Amino acid sequence: MKNKPWKYSLTAIMLGAMIVQGGTAVWAADSTTPVVSAPTVNYGLTPDIRAAIKSAAVTPTASGSQLAVTVRLYNGGAVQNRVPEHELRVQTASGVSYTLKPSASNKEALQPKEIGELVYMTTVDSKEIGQIEQLSFVNVDIYSYPKVETTLLAMPTKSVWYGGTGNTALQSLENLAWGQAFTIPGVNSGLTYSPVEVSMQNTASGRVAVVTVLASNPGAGRETVPAFRIDAQSEQKSYEGKRSEVDPVTLEAGEKKYIHFAIPVENGVTLSNLLVLSTDSFVPKGGGQATMLATGKLAIAWPKEQGNSAAAPYTIGQPITFDALTKVVDKSTEVSLMELHLHENPGEGYQTAVAKFKLTNTSTTPTATPAFLSELVNAQGVTYQGSRQTNVTTMLNPGLSYVVSYSYIVPQTEESTSFSLKLLDSVAAAPFTTTIAALQTDVQKEEADSTISLYPFDLTFNDVTVSTQTTAQLTYTYKFRLDLDIKQKENVVVDNNFSKLKFEIVDNAGRVVGSKDASFTGVNKLISGKQLLDATNITTDQFSYPFTVNVYETIETQNGTAKRLLKVIK
Structure with missing residues (x-):
């Protein structure tokens, strides 16, 4: 044959x-x-x-x-x-x-x-x-x-x-x-x-x-x-x-x-x-x-090291292009990076980076909130793992946007101002991760004026003063008098999962003598105009002046509370 x-x-x-x-x-x-x-x-x-x-x-x-x-x-x-x-x-x-x-x-x-x-x-x-x-x-x-x-x-x-x-x-x-x-x-x-x-x-x-x-x-x-x-x-x-x-x-x-x-x-x-x-x-x-x-x-x-050169250049606020085969992000869900800041926190031995993503449901029916992981990679290939906020809504309603935050602990020696931000799938190759998008972007500089971007809010601090009150036990408590302007973007949902503000009173010896947490939701939420915040959680038997007020954004993550320093008021 x-x-x-x-x-x-x-x-x-x-x-x-x-x-x-x-x-x-x-x-x-x-x-x-x-x-x-x-x-x-x-x-x-x-x-x-x-x-x-x-x-x-x-x-x-x-x-x-x-x-x-x-x-x-x-x-x-x-x-x-x-x-x-x-x-x-x-x-x-x-x-x-x-x-x-x-x-x-x-x-x-x-x-x-x-x-x-x-x-x-x-x-x-x-x-x-x-x-x-x-x-x-x-x-x-x-x-x-x-x-x-x-x-x-x-x-x-x-x-x-x-x-x-x-x-x-x-x-x-x-x-x-x-x-x-x-x-x-x-x-x-x-x-x-x-x-x-x-x-x-x-x-x-x-x-x-x-x-x-x-x-x-x-x-x-x-x-x-x-x-x-x-x-x-x-x-x-x-x-x-x-x-x-x-x-x-x-x-x-x-x-x-x-x-x-x-x-x-x-x-x-x-x-x-x-x-x-x-x-x-x-x-x-x-x-x-x-x-x-x-x-x-x-x-x-074996592939040669490319650093972060392979990440696509990205402009803050633009929709992110994901791998076409990923099942992590629904095709009708639009994801955009709205903020990326890197700050040194007084009293801490490290810096904190915070990334905020806007998730928008462009369909006509509710969709599941995508659960991706994230990493920051500097030009030398050093990788910092992100920690997602603890509580996230499970479903996205049509026509609305939701905000999800990630924090990254970065050493004080990190001097990079440009990073590759990698979004990861933790399911396809579990227990390992795979990349579904990689963005090359710069960290944002804080505004020079009194306005602070805290997406979807723009905060303007018109005035912040601290007053003291003496108790019967001859100790001192503190109160904040705020004059704020708050503007919120339309069609962006803010619930009790959203980050909060933390005000800390620091005396001239560097000690925190008073603090107060404030939220953007609920009965006692922050509002535009003048308001009074009572910082009675800390008392001291010493009066020290002048005061410095540190304003932080705080995010609850799986690794604890992440802080981003927003403003120092003297």
């Missing part, structure tokens, strides 16, 4: 993708063409059954080597066909032959038009296997004497992966640039993949490299993402990755989805490559634990 390939890889397609380098999001201006693997050559095992090599690998073990082969069979006949009795053998260039053991899960027969994969594996107490040149199906008649061996099929092994570390593992693999789209050689699938984000994240158990891959189905029918994993490599060591998605990932025709891989690594390690490996399960006959066999297919260069 003439040998003709029955399965061809897809022709190149154009794939528009979001590219992320160094863990920061950018949107690709141009499409990328996937690297498509060469057609898999198949051979006739029987008149109806064709065979092709999916993977072949020689990997080092503690005492020797592991040889693993997966063969794909296709029954092109009209009836069920039995797989002929055989041994699978591999031959080296020096003429040495090794017989591999079959997995207990290998099919013994194939239905018409069915594709089945046969897995074989053996371990050898030798590290000198040499180059594998051929594998063959051999029928052994043990009932004849002497026994009769018949070669049913011999196939050349043009692509064998010799596992290891460093250049050894890369010698037989095609090397791709970061972000380059690809198909997986030898795997019976038309799906294409693009690495779009990598980030180093710390967990309670150590450091983890989280890799996000965009899977695309350019075909005409539904496909399930085949079994494969992504490992990371340094010059001296390999680190095994694991897919975060537990359930099978299925893509309809034309659909795109993200899949994620978590790779535990050591602290301080410098990674050089990512390895794409197909995986197969070997089940020993007679019982026992299954062994996962992995075969290297492609190598991807």
Whole structure:
């Protein structure tokens, strides 16, 4: 029978993708063409059954080597066909032959038009296997004497992966640039993949490299993402990755989805490559634990650090462009960054940054409030995690806007005035995060006049005075006399979850001798005009003058109360 390939890889397609380098999001201006693997050559095992090599690998073990082969069979006949009795053998260039053991899960027969994969594996107490040149199906008649061996099929092994570390593992693999789209050689699938984000994240158990891959189905029918994993490599060591998605990932025709891989690594390690490996399960006959066999297919260069250059330039107040595939933010919800301030707080050993986002429901029905995380990243790549305000409304009513605040604790040595603000999804790759938007923006300078922006309010302090009152116990209490102008933006909802103002009276020795919290909602809310605030929560037996009044914005977060210094009145 003439040998003709029955399965061809897809022709190149154009794939528009979001590219992320160094863990920061950018949107690709141009499409990328996937690297498509060469057609898999198949051979006739029987008149109806064709065979092709999916993977072949020689990997080092503690005492020797592991040889693993997966063969794909296709029954092109009209009836069920039995797989002929055989041994699978591999031959080296020096003429040495090794017989591999079959997995207990290998099919013994194939239905018409069915594709089945046969897995074989053996371990050898030798590290000198040499180059594998051929594998063959051999029928052994043990009932004849002497026994009769018949070669049913011999196939050349043009692509064998010799596992290891460093250049050894890369010698037989095609090397791709970061972000380059690809198909997986030898795997019976038309799906294409693009690495779009990598980030180093710390967990309670150590450091983890989280890799996000965009899977695309350019075909005409539904496909399930085949079994494969992504490992990371340094010059001296390999680190095994694991897919975060537990359930099978299925893509309809034309659909795109993200899949994620978590790779535990050591602290301080410098990674050089990512390895794409197909995986197969070997089940020993007679019982026992299954062994996962992995075969290297492609190598991807580790992305170079790009700092925050990949974040899109952003203007305060404009709608944020999110990753089109994210499920965190509903398509009808418009998110805008309205404020980003960085302040040093008197009496504290750190600075506080505060970001305020406006969430607007542009639909005609209520939608869920998006629950994204956020980080600030400076030009050197130093990352500060954001803490979201504790209480947030769960639903957004149509035609209205709501404000959600995030605070960031920043060291006093931080002098940057421009940051990359990353918005993160904490669900897709749980317990890890992935980037859904990245903005490059400057922190805002405070107004030079007496007006303070506290979105959606503009506050003008016309006058602030402090008076004292002596109690019967000869102690002093304090009162604030405020003259304010308050203007609020229209169609922006402010409820009891909104931030508050805190007034602190500081004497000339730097001691806080009185304080008062004031809210923008409720019965005793702040109003335009003159008002009196009683600061009786602190008393002192000493009178000290002059006073300084520190005005703070306070936000209740999961990490406690965050303060942003708004104004110092002397």
